[in-house]
Amino acid sequence: MARYMLHRIFSSLLVLLAIITITFLLMHAIPGGPFTGEKNIPAAVLKNIEERYRLNDPLWTQYVDYLANLIRFDFGPSFKYAGRTVNDIIYESFPVSLQLGAVSISLAVLLGIPAGAIAALRQNKWQDYVTMLFATIGVSVPSFVLATLLIYVLAIKLQLLPAAMWGGIEYLIMPALALAAHPMAFIARLTRSSMLEVLAQDYIKTARAKGLPQTVIMYRHALKNALIPVVTYIGPMTASILTGSFIIETIFAIPGLGRHFVTSIYNRDYTVILGVTVFYSILVVGLNLIVDLIYPLLDPRIKLDGKQEG
The missing domain is CATH 1.10.3720.10 (MetI-like)
Structure with missing residues (x-):
């Protein structure tokens, strides 16, 4: 039973990794970003916001950083709900x-x-x-x-x-x-x-x-x-x-x-x-x-x- 459980847990982790990877790549493949829809936002301000959330980093860097935070069960901040994290939204x-x-x-x-x-x-x-x-x-x-x-x-x-x-x-x-x-x-x-x-x-x-x-x-x-x-x-x-x-x-x-x-x-x-x-x-x-x-x-x-x- 222990061997079976370890096998299932390992295969489940692989499935989760595949889901995370596919979802991450699909979202970034869509043109635009979370702040491109904002009206009358200056280019300099937009650049600062992207730097704050590290959206201008290479895609692989963002992916590795997200996985590192995910291991700590940190889903990161919300881009649209000021001052709230994804963990807060899930918890509430x-x-x-x-x-x-x-x-x-x-x-x-x-x-x-x-x-x-x-x-x-x-x-x-x-x-x-x-x-x-x-x-x-x-x-x-x-x-x-x-x-x-x-x-x-x-x-x-x-x-x-x-x-x-x-x-x-x-x-x-x-x-x-x-x-x-x-x-x-x-x-x-x-x-x-x-x-x-x-x-x-x-x-x-x-x-x-x-x-x-x-x-x-x-x-x-x-x-x-x-x-x-x-x-x-x-x-x-x-x-x-x-x-x-x-x-x-x-x-x-x-x-x-x-x-x-x-x-x-x-x-x-x-x-x-x-x-x-x-x-x-x-x-x-x-x-x-x-x-x-x-x-x-x-x-x-x-x-x-x-x-x-x-």
């Missing part, structure tokens, strides 16, 4: 995105898995048809379209919920639903197909022949093995919800990290773009590693060396 904004993401992930998992299991147990019955109908709609409709519909119906027409901003639990309902709809529908479909495959196995037929109750067969034997593909999806899904909240946070005017990321792209705030990209990349890599460690808990036949017992 990510808890909001994390709260929204945690609620959305909980909704997707707690509703998607039971819905898929019920659809599998009631295959070709009305419960199955209704569940798959909503699952198809959830997969097909983009989150920003669903967010717009929720605002129109619940906020404007029915006036049940606030349309935007951030505050109590009432401000969390619509953005959480908009974020959770797609992964919830996908988990339901994935659970259903996996459950149907597991229920057709010989050991399930043997358990039924022994007269075991349906609930025992369902929860002790079938569902546990059926969750392996779902767990595989939950890792990237979690990262997708956290990073996919960019558009939702913008639509609902939520002061999360995604909103700062979108703004930094417009402003060409290089350090914020790089810092948020690296931060979310670390989340993605870490979550994928956690998923790999969960596999043996669900199925002891799966070994961390990548082999599976027969």
Whole structure:
């Protein structure tokens, strides 16, 4: 296990280095800079600003300096937010995105898995048809379209919920639903197909022949093995919800990290773009590693060396 962990950590570091390098080069390949959009700024002042932030250094020097600061978890100063660092922006904004993401992930998992299991147990019955109908709609409709519909119906027409901003639990309902709809529908479909495959196995037929109750067969034997593909999806899904909240946070005017990321792209705030990209990349890599460690808990036949017992 220790050897496997070291191998995964080393490969994850290589992936992070590749992401940092590609993002760094792409940003500097775009014409202009973070201060070229400023109006009526004298050339001498612009030169002093670039010297202060060392933007006039050779590209390789800027790259090496950034990596050196990154090792100390220093993402650097923001070019557009005076007196603030990227670390400050992440520290202040990510808890909001994390709260929204945690609620959305909980909704997707707690509703998607039971819905898929019920659809599998009631295959070709009305419960199955209704569940798959909503699952198809959830997969097909983009989150920003669903967010717009929720605002129109619940906020404007029915006036049940606030349309935007951030505050109590009432401000969390619509953005959480908009974020959770797609992964919830996908988990339901994935659970259903996996459950149907597991229920057709010989050991399930043997358990039924022994007269075991349906609930025992369902929860002790079938569902546990059926969750392996779902767990595989939950890792990237979690990262997708956290990073996919960019558009939702913008639509609902939520002061999360995604909103700062979108703004930094417009402003060409290089350090914020790089810092948020690296931060979310670390989340993605870490979550994928956690998923790999969960596999043996669900199925002891799966070994961390990548082999599976027969």
